[in-house]
Amino acid sequence: MAASTLTEVARLAGVSPATASRVLNGSARKPGQDIAERVRQAADSLGYIPNAQAQGLAKSSSGLIGLIVHDIADPYFAAIALGVQEAAREQRKMVLLATTAGAPADEKEAVAAFAARRADSIVIAGSRSSRPEDKEGNAELAAELDRYCRNGGHVGVVGHPVVGATAAGGYHVVTVPNEELAASLAAELTASQEGDFVIIGGPEGLFTSDDRVRGFQRGLAKAGRHPAEVLRSAFNRSGGYEAGLALAARIKDARRDGSSGAGSERAGSKGTKRICIFAVNDVMAIGAAAALRSEGLRIPRDATIAGFDDIETLRDFRPALSTVRLPLEEIGRQATRSAARADAGTDDAEGATSPISGQITLRRSTETAA
Amino acid sequence: MAASTLTEVARLAGVSPATASRVLNGSARKPGQDIAERVRQAADSLGYIPNAQAQGLAKSSSGLIGLIVHDIADPYFAAIALGVQEAAREQRKMVLLATTAGAPADEKEAVAAFAARRADSIVIAGSRSSRPEDKEGNAELAAELDRYCRNGGHVGVVGHPVVGATAAGGYHVVTVPNEELAASLAAELTASQEGDFVIIGGPEGLFTSDDRVRGFQRGLAKAGRHPAEVLRSAFNRSGGYEAGLALAARIKDARRDGSSGAGSERAGSKGTKRICIFAVNDVMAIGAAAALRSEGLRIPRDATIAGFDDIETLRDFRPALSTVRLPLEEIGRQATRSAARADAGTDDAEGATSPISGQITLRRSTETAA
DNA sequence: GCTGATTGGGAAAGCGCATTCCCACTGCAT
């Protein structure tokens, strides 16, 4: 038994397909009460479900929102995805998910697939990169996105504008003040941290990471500190772990070198106060913390550490992680809404979404009292 | 500029749409080399992207896989989603995501939406429930799923069969041996835990939760322990937290009552050894642990605790959580594959996926040495 | 009671593609 069609419903109700269509799927013209009733009854006696593909073809709009993330299992993206999902629901649309591991080539492919499905809008989360090896991929991605926009699509971008995008009206970026927030974080930290700062960053060229690094350095400079050394590794937990391992070795070395003095200074003498680590995201921070711990170092005793994002699942981590809270769900919602609003032709200035802001959240991992 | 169509490409290449279709989208008939080349050039000079909706309409298959989860931000579901995503990619399909908070009514709606989009298969993760208030919703959900199956759809179910499903060939359940694993966990725990066991479960009627509770009790019984008391609360972190708060109070009371004796016994005398808490999933366990900690209790000193799932993001939690490792990604993959295989008409017995198994993983949170 | 405006329903033309059917042509064997 194949799914029943509008025509069957119409026949059963004794009306034309046109009329059936008008009553079942909101049309401007409302058929008479009696007829409408007949059609409706016929419809659910047959268990009629409209074929969205056909509807889409006819109306040329699909009710689909494409979402591109690096990794849906990463809580950062999962939170954004939840927001997107909610916004989609408001618009009575469904979301098509693509995970790309951040590879521009895959992202391009995803965009093409979304375009093929005539997604009404697409939301692209996850940092763009400007790494040389991604250059070509980025260009293709931008071209694909541009084409999508020129064909009437709208894309909501989380964070940074897409590199090389030229289609004017199609892009709607939700700006996340990564740099400012990182600067503020640095400012607050300098108040309590006496030792040197070290930054664990993602690969160079990853915008989100670069912004946060830059902001943090700026904050340090403003506070009269010298710039932090920057360790680069993968933008995930294991990246953080690796960097953490390197730092652990260094901390231990420093301690050994200076261990001649009395035991009053906890992290060696020689002017080397306890270092403060800033990892550009929470997941990396957790990885780094795990590495330190595995090397017998304790936080905040032997080193302090701060992250970024304030991932909900990680809030129960101990010592509680100092970080910058970002309204991830809201970010996802806004990206989705802004793209949709433009899609609907509503004036973008009207009901513009409030700018994203974050909140410095100092917790145990950077306490210096102990 | 609207997206270009097959017809335009054909015209530019000087061939008929039929031929263009044959060369651009794999058909049984392969046009000649020269013509194929002409068409392909025309296609990408126009930036042609096939309209998947139209293709779907014509072929009546959409290349879509519907995925239903309770909450994509829950790491459990996120991990499954990742597996589904991977399997979808193998099949060159895209996944449509729906989050339903576990409400059968929403799930029914999601199924209908998937059916409307003619999803080739749908994967439904997240525990079904048999709670009385969900009864009606469940029936409707089952009806909707049945209808979807009768219309040729295939559904992959994670965990428990859908209640009330009658369509024979359409369902493919990936069985997770929750009960057995919980029993094994109990068995292993009884070896080291001397005190009473307490179970923090989800709402009664949630299959996953019920299975784990039942299995755990069975394991206890087998080891000659008396059944654990079962505390019920929400199947998420805050549920665990609440229950944890209640337990904390109880532990403190017990300790106060028996605090007359010498300080050698850590958790009061009076025969009340330190209790062992089994939370039916990791997230709840973390919540409970947080509650205990907030009440000044320490794990495993004042109480031990174990979870279930071995959520990756939670592995860095300290004390490390004893739990049961479940191959969540693999579960997602299998659910997706089994539904797809049936869809493709491949013999299901052939290349049948290996049964899911878990692994008891004891860590610090249940250590009794300290 | 007649005209013009309005309403309410149906017929039909696509939306973009796959696919079946048909036809012209080639190459081979007879």
Next chain:
DNA sequence: ATGCAGTGGGAATGCGCTTTCCCAATCAGC
């Protein structure tokens, strides 16, 4: 030279729906 299978391309149909256009019937206004 003639017939045949085989090959490669095009015409046409239909997937299920929306929407424009058209037409009959109703209503108001004079």
